[in-house]
Amino acid sequence: xxxxxxxxxxxxxxxxxxALESILEMFSPLLNKQKRMVGLNDQDDLLQTLRxxxxxxxxxxxxxxxxxxxxxxxxxxxxxxD
Numbered sequence: 001x002x003x004x005x006x007x008x009x010x011x012x013x014x015x016x017x018x019a020l021e022s023i024l025e026m027f028s029p030l031l032n033k034q035k036r037m038v039g040l041n042d043q044d045d046l047l048q049t050l051r052x053x054x055x056x057x058x059x060x061x062x063x064x065x066x067x068x069x070x071x072x073x074x075x076x077x078x079x080x081x082d
Contacts, residue, residue, distance in 0.1 A: 006066075012058050023058055024051060 003011075003019070005026065011019035031050045035043040 006063070009058055009061055009063055013061075013063065020055065020058065024054060027054055 003022065005023070008019045008023050008026075012023060031047055031054070034050060035047045038046050
């Protein structure tokens with residue numbers, strides 16, 4: 001069963017290396033797209049840096065204060081009122 005990003009982040013923050021690997025795999029297409037924006041000699045270095053940054057941000061993300069869908073709906077409603 002595929003887990004959502006919220007669950008994977010929570011598990012990764014609890015030390016689940018498999019969850020962290022799943023997050024890296026989930027973002028792999030985006031990271032690979034970004035690496036192609038630099039020269040061939042720098043692609044591996046950029047990919048490694050992006051992976052390290054993703055790991056760091058995942059492990060330090062404040063999951064308790066992240067907005068939920070109701071927050072999104074409220075913001076969307078405010079935008080439509082303008």
